Amino acid sequence: MEATSRHTDNSIFACQNEEFLLKCQLAQRNEYSHAKRASRIKSTVTLIFTICSIVASIVDCDTLSAISSLFAVGLVVFNKYSDGHISAHKKHAASIQQYIDVTLFASAIGGTKSEWGELPNKTDLAETISEFSGEDTSDMKNWYSDYSSLPGEAQIFHCQRENVRWDYGLHKSYICLQLGILLAAVVAMIVTMFIVNPDFIKLICILSWLTPLAEYTYSICKEVFESISLLRKIDSFCDQIENKLSGDNSVSVKEELIDLQYKIRERREVGFLIPDWFYKMRKRKHQKQEDSIAETIVNLSQENGEQR
Numbered sequence: 001m002e003a004t005s006r007h008t009d010n011s012i013f014a015c016q017n018e019e020f021l022l023k024c025q026l027a028q029r030n031e032y033s034h035a036k037r038a039s040r041i042k043s044t045v046t047l048i049f050t051i052c053s054i055v056a057s058i059v060d061c062d063t064l065s066a067i068s069s070l071f072a073v074g075l076v077v078f079n080k081y082s083d084g085h086i087s088a089h090k091k092h093a094a095s096i097q098q099y100i101d102v103t104l105f106a107s108a109i110g111g112t113k114s115e116w117g118e119l120p121n122k123t124d125l126a127e128t129i130s131e132f133s134g135e136d137t138s139d140m141k142n143w144y145s146d147y148s149s150l151p152g153e154a155q156i157f158h159c160q161r162e163n164v165r166w167d168y169g170l171h172k173s174y175i176c177l178q179l180g181i182l183l184a185a186v187v188a189m190i191v192t193m194f195i196v197n198p199d200f201i202k203l204i205c206i207l208s209w210l211t212p213l214a215e216y217t218y219s220i221c222k223e224v225f226e227s228i229s230l231l232r233k234i235d236s237f238c239d240q241i242e243n244k245l246s247g248d249n250s251v252s253v254k255e256e257l258i259d260l261q262y263k264i265r266e267r268r269e270v271g272f273l274i275p276d277w278f279y280k281m282r283k284r285k286h287q288k289q290e291d292s293i294a295e296t297i298v299n300l301s302q303e304n305g306e307q308r
Contacts, residue, residue, distance in 0.1 A: 012149030012155050017223045019167055021045065022137035023129040024100050029140075030131070031093035037272045042082040047216055049075050087269075094268035095120045100143075101261065104159075109152040109254065116258055116264065145287075145294035156257050157245055158297060161238045162290055163264055163277050168231040170285055175224045177278070182217050184279045220272075226274040234263050 015021075049071060095118075102116040113119060120128075144159045241256045 004190070012094040012108050012144060012159055013146045013148040015104055015107055015140070016100075016143050017141050017146060019137065020129070020144075021100050021130050022140045023097050024125065025140035025143060026132045026135055026137060027125075027128045028100070030067070031128075032273065033095065033276060035089035035093065036275060038082055038086045038089065039273055040275075042079060042086070043216060045078065046075065054080065062174070085148065086273075091269050092120075092128075094265055096125070098261075098265050099125065101159075101264075104144075104259070105156045105261070108155055111254075116261055128214050145290045147294055147298060149298050153253055153257065154245060157238075157241055157253070157260075158294070160257065160260050160264060161242075162232060162294075163234075164234050164238060165293075166273070166286060166290065167267070168228065168235065169289075171224055171231065171272065171280060171281055174274055174278055175221060175228065178221050179222065180222070185214075187215075205212050223272040227267070230267050230271065234260070236269060237263065238292045261263060 060107075098117065099119050102113050102119060106113050106116065145162055147155045147158045150158065237260060241253055241260060244251065244253050244256065
């Protein structure tokens with residue numbers, strides 16, 4: 001996420017551009033990219049194996065069947081290793097992002113970082129960001145939109161909600177793309193059948209080859225829908241906090257903000273990984289929308305004279 005600057009004070013918006021935190025942003029993005037590459041390799045290997053297994057079952061050859069069975073065992077081991085590798089990178093990336101958020105949030109309202117949950121130690125952070133010495137961090141600047149004119153707790157909440165809203169919008173756009181691809185594939189298959197007019201045996205062969213693609217697309221859609229469902233639950237919790245935040249201004253919502261941050265971290269650790277190319281394609285549009293939302297919220301807050 002990226003935003004245009006309006007203030008140069010000690011707010012979350014200004015503090016997020018400290019060089020160390022920008023390098024942490026590079027590190028967490030790199031960790032997620034590692035997880036995405038591993039996930040892509042796992043999916044490709046599984047898809048290729050499934051197709052090869054179909055070929056082996058069609059061709060009447062005991063040797064191919066034996067090799068296929070052997071590779072099936074290897075695939076189980078490979079997928080188990082891949083799942084662990086992907087999970088480790090996702091959790092590490094989430095912990096780095098948690099450190100960034102907690103550093104900014106704790107400085108905005110005071111208190112200790114430890115009350116926000118477990119964080120990576122300094123040695124781990126130092127080793128992780130050492131890879132990015134001398135790297136350009138300009139693309140990481142202004143990660144959160146500008147809520148700097150709001151009180152501390154309001155700044156934190158709207159930055160957190162921006163996280164949730166950003167992910168939700170990205171997931172919705174991606175699932176629309178996946179469903180569009182699936183629909184196009186089905187239409188193409190039906191049109192091809194009318195043109196080619198295959199006999200029953202050829203029809204079975206065509207369907208058998210399409211099965212891995214359908215299963216792969218279904219698994220992706222299922223994961224994305226699960227992430228969307230989780231994001232909706234978090235967004236519902238955000239509504240509760242916002243109602244409290246907009247009500248009695250003498251009541252602190254710090255504990256709720258900490259709970260919300262726990263939920264955000266958990267989603268980062270287990271959620272579906274949107275491909276980097278899709279994120280980059282949608283980034284400008286989503287950020288423009290977030291900047292507009294931030295400007296509107298700030299203007300409304302100033303009109304209402306919100307104080308905390």
